Amino acid sequence: MASDAPALEPWQDPHAEPYVRIERVTKTFGDAYAVDDVSLSVFRGEFFSLLGSSGCGKTTLLRLLAGLEYPSSGRLFIDGSDVTDLPAYRRPVNMMFQSYALFPHMTVAQNVEFGLKQEGMARRARAERVAEMLDLLQISELARRKPDHLSGGQRQRVALARSLAKHPKLLLLDEPLGALDKRLRETTQFELVGLQERIGTTFIMVTHDQEEAMTMSTRLAVMEAGRVVQIDTPTGIYEYPHSRFVARFIGSVNLFDGKVVERDDQAVLIETALGRPMRMRCLQPLAVGTPVSVAVRPEKIRVCPVYREEAVNQVRGEVEDIAYLGDVSIFRVRVAPDHLVEMTLANVQPRTEQALTWGQAVAMEWSPNSGVILTE
Amino acid sequence: MPSRRHAPGRWGSRLINIGLPYLWLAVFLLLPIAIVAKISLSEPALSQPPYSALWEWLEQGVLLIRLDLQSYQLIWTDELYRVAVVNSLQIALVSTLLCLVIGYPMAYAIATAPARWRMPLLMLIILPFWTSFLIRVYAWIGLLKGNGFLNNMLIWIGLIEEPLTILYTQTAIYIGIVYSYLPFMILPLYANLARLDPTLREAAADLGCRPLRTFLRVTLPLSRPGIVAGSMLVFIPAVGEFVIPDLLGGPESLMVGRMLWTEFFANSDWPLAAALAVVLLLLLVVPFVLMQRWQQGSGDGSP
Numbered sequence: 223m224a225s226d227a228p229a230l231e232p233w234q235d236p237h238a239e240p241y242v243r244i245e246r247v248t249k250t251f252g253d254a255y256a257v258d259d260v261s262l263s264v265f266r267g268e269f270f271s272l273l274g275s276s277g278c279g280k281t282t283l284l285r286l287l288a289g290l291e292y293p294s295s296g297r298l299f300i301d302g303s304d305v306t307d308l309p310a311y312r313r314p315v316n317m318m319f320q321s322y323a324l325f326p327h328m329t330v331a332q333n334v335e336f337g338l339k340q341e342g343m344a345r346r347a348r349a350e351r352v353a354e355m356l357d358l359l360q361i362s363e364l365a366r367r368k369p370d371h372l373s374g375g376q377r378q379r380v381a382l383a384r385s386l387a388k389h390p391k392l393l394l395l396d397e398p399l400g401a402l403d404k405r406l407r408e409t410t411q412f413e414l415v416g417l418q419e420r421i422g423t424t425f426i427m428v429t430h431d432q433e434e435a436m437t438m439s440t441r442l443a444v445m446e447a448g449r450v451v452q453i454d455t456p457t458g459i460y461e462y463p464h465s466r467f468v469a470r471f472i473g474s475v476n477l478f479d480g481k482v483v484e485r486d487d488q489a490v491l492i493e494t495a496l497g498r499p500m501r502m503r504c505l506q507p508l509a510v511g512t513p514v515s516v517a518v519r520p521e522k523i524r525v526c527p528v529y530r531e532e533a534v535n536q537v538r539g540e541v542e543d544i545a546y547l548g549d550v551s552i553f554r555v556r557v558a559p560d561h562l563v564e565m566t567l568a569n570v571q572p573r574t575e576q577a578l579t580w581g582q583a584v585a586m587e588w589s590p591n592s593g594v595i596l597t598e
Numbered sequence: 599m600p601s602r603r604h605a606p607g608r609w610g611s612r613l614i615n616i617g618l619p620y621l622w623l624a625v626f627l628l629l630p631i632a633i634v635a636k637i638s639l640s641e642p643a644l645s646q647p648p649y650s651a652l653w654e655w656l657e658q659g660v661l662l663i664r665l666d667l668q669s670y671q672l673i674w675t676d677e678l679y680r681v682a683v684v685n686s687l688q689i690a691l692v693s694t695l696l697c698l699v700i701g702y703p704m705a706y707a708i709a710t711a712p713a714r715w716r717m718p719l720l721m722l723i724i725l726p727f728w729t730s731f732l733i734r735v736y737a738w739i740g741l742l743k744g745n746g747f748l749n750n751m752l753i754w755i756g757l758i759e760e761p762l763t764i765l766y767t768q769t770a771i772y773i774g775i776v777y778s779y780l781p782f783m784i785l786p787l788y789a790n791l792a793r794l795d796p797t798l799r800e801a802a803a804d805l806g807c808r809p810l811r812t813f814l815r816v817t818l819p820l821s822r823p824g825i826v827a828g829s830m831l832v833f834i835p836a837v838g839e840f841v842i843p844d845l846l847g848g849p850e851s852l853m854v855g856r857m858l859w860t861e862f863f864a865n866s867d868w869p870l871a872a873a874l875a876v877v878l879l880l881l882l883v884v885p886f887v888l889m890q891r892w893q894q895g896s897g898d899g900s901p
Contacts, residue, residue: 290800310803323801327819336815337805388805 231455232265233441239302241266241424242287242392247296249282256282257293258448264441269418269425271435273471274445280428281320283445284394287426288317301391311340316390320397322381324369330380331356331365337388355383358417375406382414386423395427399434411437432472436460444468460519465598469517476523476563477596478516478537482508489590491534492516496557501534504595515596520552520566522592525578529585536587537563541580555584631879638872641666649868669873682852683877689768689843689853690836693775697783697832698825700776705787705824706817709794720788723781735774735845742770742846766848774842779835783828790824791817826889834882854878 232238240263249257257279264270272280285291287298289310298306305313316337324333334355338348356362359379369377378398385393398414399407415438418425429435435442436456443453444467452464463469466477480494490504492514500516508514529538539557546569553565565586567578578584641650641664653663673679708719726734741747742765749761764770794817802812840855847853854874862871 288800288804290804310800311806311808315804317801317804319797319801321795321797323795323797325798325801325816325820336802336807340806340811384805 232268233263238265240264240299241268241301242426243297243299244283244287245297245299247283247286247293247298249279249286249291250294255279255448257286259296260445260448260450261296262443262450262453264424264426266424267422268440269415269427269438271439271442272426272428272445273430273432273435273442275430275471278445279448280430280445281396282448284317284396284426284428287392288315288394289313290317314391315394316385316388316392317394318381318385318396318398320400322369322377322401324377324380324384326369329366329368330361330372330383333369333380334384334387337384341388351387355387358386358421359383374401374403375410378402378410382417386421390423392424392426395425397429398427399431400429407434414438436472444471446471462594463517463596466515466517466596467598469594469596474520474564476518476520478518480514480516482510482512482514485510490514490595492595496537496561498536499534501590502593502595503590506595506597508595508597512597516593517596518588518593520564521550523563523565523586523588525565525567526585526587533587535590536585538583538585539563541578541582541584544578544580553578553584555586634872634875637868638669638870638876639665639667640869641668642867642869647868648866666869669867669870670877672870673873673877678852679857679874682854682857683881685852686837686839686854686878687881689771689775689851690833690839693772693779693836694783694829694833696772696776697780698829701780701783701787701828702821702825705784705791708784708788709791710796716792720785723784723788726781731778732841735778735842738770738774738777738846739765742773765846768847768851770846770848771843771851771853774846775832775836775839778842779832782831782835786827786831787821787824790821790827794820830886830889834886837882838878 242264244260244262247257247260248255260279260283272283274280282291286293287300289305289308289312293306296306297304300314305315325336328336331352334352335348338351343351352365353362356365359382361376361379361383364372364376364380369380372380378401382398385395399410402410411434427435427438436459439456441453441455442459443450444459445451446467452459452468454462459468459472463472463475469475469477478492478494478496478500480492480500482490483493483499484491485504485508488503488505489501490508492500492502494500494516502516526533526536529536537555537557539555541553542556542562543552543554545552545554548569550566550568553567555563555565557563563586636652637649640652642648643650650664650666652665653661656662673683704723708716708723711719739746743749744761744763744765746765748764749758752758753761764773798816798820799812802816803809807815838855838858839853840859843851843853843856844859847856854877858871858874858878861867861874
């Protein structure tokens with residue numbers, strides 16, 4: 223996966239020149255702030271995702287980049303040049319629409335050719351490029367069909383071929399897999415990443431599906447209410463969320479509210495309503511008394527054989543719910559009348575032979591390194 | 599669901615569902631046409647009704663059928679009728695084009711207007727229907743006549759010195775037809791354009807299309823069903839239009855509808871009037887069928 227390639231992390235390099243730069247962009251519709259003072263940089267060849275729930279402004283941001291909307295304030299740069307005031311038809315950017323927006327009166331080949339025609343490309347070159355694109359997406363045999371006679375997956379490929387045909391500097395994808403069924407979506411995820419790596423085009427994708435964003439992107443920006451709340455690699459977002467919102471948005475998380483009672487260079491000791499103090503690694507300078515949340519992912523929690531009085535990072539409760547997913551099981555353990563802790567255990571043993579069952583008392587623990595302290 | 603389709607109990611309701619419309623068509627469309635066709639093939643006579651019988655039973659059970667093509671022959675040979683037919687088609691065609699040119703931008707503007715404006719704008723298009731058609735056409739006499747509103751206005755602003763002769767000319771017919779039938783062009787066009795996915799225009803822009811090209815390459819081809827429907831709704835009644843040429847047109851503006859009226863009521867030549875009606879019908883049905891063929895052939899037009 224691209225996200226694991228440490229050699230390709232231009233965002234770590236302070237001298238790297240961003241390929242797409244969004245600078246303090248705000249977009250208002252009447253009184254509503256669709257995009258609120260967003261700044262972010264995307265580097266050449268990245269697969270960048272804008273992730274958020276519906277109405278968070280991610281699609282508006284994409285449309286601003288495409289030139290289908292103009293920002294109320296702020297500037298947009300692509301490959302070093304200011305495109306803020308360029309109309310859509312003059313931007314070196316193409317977009318794959320969520321609805322695909324294929325022209326129903328044209329064949330697949332004509333759809334793919336459409337952008338090239340506007341460019342004034344010669345007929346022969348056009349035909350070659352169309353053939354190349356259809357080949358790239360393995361839809362050559364559909365060339366003469368009309369969009370109405372295609373399946374959802376085929377239409378998605380045509381839309382992708384059409385948006386890539388002009389060799390854009392930047393490809394914008396609005397929920398590219400949103401209209402596909404689950405199985406097709408999963409295979410297409412990998413295909414899309416493979417394709418992007420092969421052609422090297424910079425992709426910016428909008429999605430509400432966190433799993434999709436995690437598997438496909440080099441980096442992602444989590445958006446909420448028109449603002450970017452965190453930009454990081456999938457690993458960074460998952461393991462080191464900056465806020466309760468991000469922690470909850472990506473995957474499941476257990477949040478233990480408490481306050482700092484003691485700190486040293488490496489760690490803080492936190493007291494929660496659950497009785498046992500929690501000791502977590504923490505490099506932020508947190509004053510004693512600060513209200514914080516300890517965020518621990520369900521798979522970082524394990525069953526501990528003994529519940530010792532002096533130990534930290536332990537909670538105890540009773541198994542209330544078990545969700546068996548095949549590869550893993552999710553246990554919901556009630557540790558207080560109003561607090562359930564979620565724990566994911568890999569089903570190393572066949573499910574029937576596992577000891578943990580409903581109503582059983584269980585002690586759980588996690589290491590000081592496998593969680594984060596959240597103040598926001 | 600095939601099992602339901604073949605359920606025996608459904609036959610009755612199926613018969614009503616399918617049979618009733620056909621019965622309606624047979625009684626109110628095919629039968630009248632057949633009667634008109636029958637009259638057109640008979641001979642004019644001074645009787646009541648004023649045409650000869652098409653068939654009669656002779657003695658010994660012989661059926662005598664007398665087909666008289668004289669009316670058709672007259673239409674074919676007498677230049678007056680041919681001129682009227684050609685003139686009708688021409689006026690209808692030009693009026694349809696004028697309606698399209700005027701109506702398309704209006705329909706487009708309404709379809710792309712903010713949602714809260716669309717209904718009021720459509721109401722304005724439909725509003726004239728609340729007054730009788732006849733009265734609206736009469737009103738044009740007052741507007742177009744020598745010392746009517748239009749001429750007075752033009753003289754007053756100094757554009758012309760002498761009043762223009764518009765009333766009782768071909769121009770007045772065009773004005774009347776375009777005015778009367780414009781809503782029939784706008785409404786189907788609006789329905790078509792409002793359904794067009796606006797992201798298609800965005801996609802065209804995204805692929806490098808300037809607005810005018812986007813219109814020519816995407817919007818216009820996709821609005822073809824609306825253009826065809828609107829043109830039909832204007833063209834067909836305009837060909838047979840009687841009231842407008844009668845009230846606004848002059849003696850030289852011959853149209854079939856008017857001629858038909860004259861033959862029927864003034865000359866009492868029912869067979870000739872009926873023959874004219876049949877010719878008119880054929881003239882309209884043939885292009886209609888061709889049009890439909892064409893639309894189906896290169897189909898997939900509507901989104």
